[in-house]
Amino acid sequence: MATRAPDLPRGRTIIHRPSLGLLSLFLATFCIGTTEFVIAGLLPEISRDLTLTIPTAGYLVTAYALGVAVGGPIISMLTSRFPRKPMILLLMGIFVAGHLFGALATNYLMLMTARIVISFSHGSFFGLALVIAASLVSEERRGRAGALVFAGITVANVLGAPGGTAIGNALGWRATFWIIAGIACLAALFMARSLPDDSARHExxxxxxxxxxxxxxxxxxxxxxxxxxxxxxxxxxxxxxxxxxxxxxxxxxxxxxxxxxxxxxxxxxxxxxxxxxxxxxxxxxxxxxxxxxxxxxxxxxxxxxxxxxxxxxxxxxxxxxxxxxxxxxxxxxxxxxxxxxxxxxxxxxxxxxxxxxxxxxxxxxxxxxxxxxxxxxxxxxxxxxxxxxxxxxxxxxxxxxxxxxxxxxx
Incomplete structure (x- = not known):
């Protein structure tokens, strides 16, 4: 649990290792990485369920990537003045809502809309997560804090995407969406409980x-x-x-x-x-x-x-x-x-x-x-x-x- 060091100025909070705050950010990036990469393994299931060709289903990957690439920087610039903790929780809430909508999609347009919504939250999440991670630890530990956040992506490649594909093949692609949404809710709960409200402003x-x-x-x-x-x-x-x-x-x-x-x-x-x-x-x-x-x-x-x-x-x-x-x-x-x-x-x-x-x-x-x-x-x-x-x-x-x-x- 987070503890406050008695001699730190301006209410600086240090999270003792292992940090629930950092682990919550890791879990969130794991969800985000999984949802980006797992779609490649789910294309056959999605194409059969929604009666699509594989190339048409492949545009779900294209739209998501463009949403991250374009939406991320724009949202980051528009929201840079807002407090960090409410902003990162809002982004994770949008991420969860997009997965719930996608899991309930009955046609290609609904699923495409869900993927675009998810991609916008993804695009602005990482920069904000790195800033918050740096504020949770002392200066000499910031590199390791950032590395833990980024490790969520590599673990998503190793476990998340293959696991999501296996679940999709066994239970249907919608089950993968439901499970990612559930884990993301857990990550958001951990962030709400562990991240400080007074994160230092990034210069x-x-x-x-x-x-x-x-x-x-x-x-x-x-x-x-x-x-x-x-x-x-x-x-x-x-x-x-x-x-x-x-x-x-x-x-x-x-x-x-x-x-x-x-x-x-x-x-x-x-x-x-x-x-x-x-x-x-x-x-x-x-x-x-x-x-x-x-x-x-x-x-x-x-x-x-x-x-x-x-x-x-x-x-x-x-x-x-x-x-x-x-x-x-x-x-x-x-x-x-x-x-x-x-x-x-x-x-x-x-x-x-x-x-x-x-x-x-x-x-x-x-x-x-x-x-x-x-x-x-x-x-x-x-x-x-x-x-x-x-x-x-x-x-x-x-x-x-x-x-x-x-x-x-x-």
Whole structure:
């Protein structure tokens, strides 16, 4: 339970470890991450229940990603003056309401509306959660507090999405929506009980400075590579469940276990990318994108072998998330002088990429190509991204040569 340290100024509250406040934020981000990623595994169930084609159902992914990407920054700017605790509880309330409405949806329009409502709450939640997490602990523990909040996403990849898919296959996709809503209610209750009402106000950089750093080479090229990376991944991953069923001939009840392998690989990639970003970010980025290209080729060549897909999907997840983690670090390094807007736009750019990938996959399928050809589309994008990474890494080296490296003059 939260306890107040006696000597802290301005009523500062420190939550002793383990912090219920931080754990409540972790649980909330787990719900948000699960609802974003689980939809890929539920597409076959949703398409059958609502009498949709798979490509049409895939636009649920597109709409959600666009809602996060566009709605998040807008809502964050509009609500920045409101107290943090009521605001984050309101966002979680909207998230729950969207799931209840979605679970009761009787047609595609209702479900699409629910997904858009949920995405708007998702889009503005993360930045606010990180600020609150930092206010709960002493300064030297803020990094770990933020890491715990973000860990909700990786755990959602490992457990939430595969678990939600398994529940959807066993009990119907609506059961997954009901359960996510229930866990989110629990997270909101924990936040209401544990988060302080007097969170310290976050000091923001000047808005002009925040916009200005977006024009730095290291920042805007990172966003471009993020977009390309995510488009490449989600052109294939959005339709991974029907691809495994129709092309690889995997039994539907095995999909959740295969996606679990992808999630484990993704989690390893996040931590591996974070570590390598501090050691050799440029070389690691190029290697990661090159490995991603090779993984796409392997997915195409071996997509009729269940054993090969079981092995390849964790490797693919690892190199995808490793590269993404390095690009995030690159953005924050380039925008260090005024990182607030840039850090918010990281989520937006990834979700623009998700929307673009889902749309490109749907267009590819409706053009007459099949699920088996989707990895080739991703491979082409990944190869182009690798070439771009080589160029910008050289630009980084030239731009970051310190003045002390030049010959000294009298």
């Amino acid at each position: 923001r950089s000047n808005l002009r400075d925040q916009v200005r750093v977006l024009g730095r080479q290291m920042v805007f090229t990172s966003f471009l590579m993020m977009g390309l990376l995510t488009v490449a991944v989600f052109t294939t991953f959005t339709y991974i469940a029907p691809s495994l069923i129709d092309v690889t001939r995997v039994a539907p009840d095995m999909i959740a276990w295969i996606l679990l392998g992808f999630g484990v690989g993704a989690t390893v990639g996040v931590f591996l990318g974070g570590r390598l970003a501090d050691i050799a970010p440029g070389r690691t980025l190029i290697a990661g994108l090159l490995l991603q290209s090779l993984a796409f080729v392997a997915l195409f060549a071996l997509n009729r072998s269940p054993l090969a897909m079981v092995v390849l999907l964790p490797i693919w997840g690892c190199v995808n998330f490793m590269s993404g983690q390095i690009l995030q670090a690159r953005v924050l390094k380039g925008a260090a002088a005024a990182p607030e807007l840039a850090s918010t736009l990281i989520s937006s750019m990834f979700n623009f990429g998700i929307a673009g990938g889902a749309t490109l996959g749907a267009v590819t399928l409706t053009s007459g190509l099949g699920y088996a050809q989707l990895p080739l589309v991703g491979a082409g994008i990944a190869i182009a991204n690798t070439a771009l990474a080589i160029v910008v890494t050289q630009l980084d080296r030239k731009a970051l040569v310190p003045p002390s490296a030049a010959p000294e003059s009298a």
